[in-house]
Amino acid sequence: MLAKVYTAALLGLQSKIVEVEVDIQKGIHKFNIVGLADKAIQESKERVTAAIKNSNSDFISRRITVNLAPADLPKSGPTYDLPIAVGIILASNQVTYDASKTLFVGELALGGSVRRLQGMIAIADAAKHHGFTALFVPYENANEASLIQGLDIFPVQNFDQLVTHLMYGDVIEKHYVSHETLNHNEEYAYDLKHVRGQSHAKRALEIAAAGGHNVLLTGTPGSGKTLLAKTLPSFLPMMTLHESLEVTRVHSVVGLVTDTKPLVSQRPFRSPHHTTSEVALVGGGTYPRPGEISLAHRGVLFLDEFPEYSRAALEALRQPIEDEIVTVSRATGSLQFPANFMLIAAMNPCKCGWYGDDDRECTCSMLEYQRYQKRISGPILDRIDLQVQVHKVKYDKLLKNSNEGESSRIVRKRVQEARNKQNKRYQAINITANAELPQKHIASYIPLDQASISLLRNAVDKLQLSARSYFRIIKVSRTIADIQGDEKVQQHHLAEALSYRMLNES
Known part of the structure; x- marks a missing residue:
């Protein structure tokens, strides 16, 4: 039978x-x-x-x-x-x-x-x-x-x-x-209002959240890099149902969803250790499984101690950052995993960590400093839109600054308004953030006046910017304009976007 x-x-x-x-x-x-x-x-x-x-x-x-x-x-x-x-x-x-x-x-x-x-x-x-x-x-x-x-x-x-x-x-x-029953809106463990000082870094993270841009935070130990990064999910835009289902599919395959919380409703925040292998980071294995960058899809991938990751692991990020997908090839065929994530990297300025600190002396030679900086290759730095120096807040300033800063809820409101503008602007090409805008569409969606073009041309010549950096600066300036409610990108938007590139090009 x-x-x-x-x-x-x-x-x-x-x-x-x-x-x-x-x-x-x-x-x-x-x-x-x-x-x-x-x-x-x-x-x-x-x-x-x-x-x-x-x-x-x-x-x-x-x-x-x-x-x-x-x-x-x-x-x-x-x-x-x-x-x-x-x-x-x-x-x-x-x-x-x-x-x-x-x-x-x-x-x-x-x-x-x-x-x-x-x-x-x-x-x-x-x-x-x-x-x-x-x-x-x-x-x-x-x-x-x-x-x-x-x-x-x-x-x-x-x-x-x-x-x-x-x-x-x-x-x-x-x-x-119903999806509404399964949607768990939990409180975030970290809120921006608990971060004292660091107005420059907070501004950079708000821009990153509003446009989906990548960020590198550089500073001495204890300056607040990790805390700043951990606050980011609390003011990112809320996920749509479609995005939640995308993320849940990835997390389900590796067993990260439960019967009580089957729907991932908060943006992921993945923070793998710097000893993580290339396969664990990007995905793979005998039976290919998603890696950390796919588990961070629609959320944040936080790489602390950025230069300490293996060269192979860091270089493996290049293609996913550009294409927003990971392709794993095996003899039996190829599989693709989504990888539309925000990269937030943090690093010390040198091996000992104290280069540029006002209170402690750096013990590294200039050669050691340069060697440490060069652990991050040019192509990787080129893909990081905002490169921010995080300075340690003085102890007496911490005590005096008793008033809490803006809460994540207030910042999220501005971020969401900026994203709404981007959703509307790019509806015809089906993207949701400035960072996702393909190069071929930049001229039509982000037109620049003659003064802005002149400013950007001078910056390209002086800082020896690559073509990738050039287009990423334009997209960051568009995000700054969205936050400020300006319809057109102007010189001061470009000037601020350029200021976040000085770390790379100096």
Whole structure:
């Protein structure tokens, strides 16, 4: 007897529909799984056998062949336990059920309970895209699967419950949760009002947040670089539902969402240690997974002690910063992960950390200072729009400055207003921030008057700016104009944007 059920294979952030064919024939008991299945799937034979026997169903001791099609698609993980078990029950005529529009996913425990999986939002999206109407998922994945609307989601606690439902119906209730219910607006741990002084750095971070620009903070130990960076998510624009679903898909694949918080509603803030490898940073592995830069998609990637990262890891950032995607190539094909993030880097000015400090003397030679600075290559610096010196706030000034500065809520209001202008301006080309504006559109969307062009030309000659720096300065000046409510970019906007390039070009 032959039975067909359907499941899904997770490949990067996408899912492919897999047909599970189960054939049961007379003969000596043998249980084979074919179709490019890895070791984890081969081991599912033992889990499926035990789960069926321990769930008040009969496991037929005959010749069982399971084919996972298409055969050329690599398959891994325990996703296939539940569909294989359902196929065996159908093929042995213990249950009659039309599974042509139904998808089954889940890992089985030996006792028959169904365990949660990673990447459920991608699986549900694939099911909807291919015309399936029902999706049976582990109970703990039900909220996440419900993020994709237009499917009947059935949360399964154990295999016996599922078999009873397939036989009689209405045992498992359809699951539905609105996006509003799943949206958790949590308080931020860091607020801009708690940062004393640092008006110049705060201004730079506001510009970065308003336009989606990259920032480098340079200063001595204890000057407040890390604290400033950690406040950034608190005044970034709120994520749209579309952005939340994008981020949730990435986080789901690596197991960072839970049943209680299946929707990522706050912009990510990722801060990997400087010993992080290139693969961990950009993504990859035998079965490619997103790296830190993809986990920071639509949010912030904070790299503290920037020069201490390996040269390979830093240089690997170049292409994702420009293209906003990461391409991981393997012999079996290529996968792409999103990487539209804001880079916030922080570093000391030298190896000892005290170059330029008023109170402590730097112990580095000029050669050591230059060598430390050169750990950050020119092409990487070229991609950082705002390069800011963070000076240590004097102790007596900290005591006198008892009045709190602007809160993140107030700054976020200005940032959101600036982003709204950008959304409206770039609606025709489907981008949301000045930093994303392609070079070919700059002349038409950010026209400059003759005086501004003259100022920029002089700066290019004097500072020996690259073409990339030239266009990034124009985009930063557009953001400054948006914050100030000016319709056109003027000389003083360009002058401020240029001031954030002096660190690179001096």
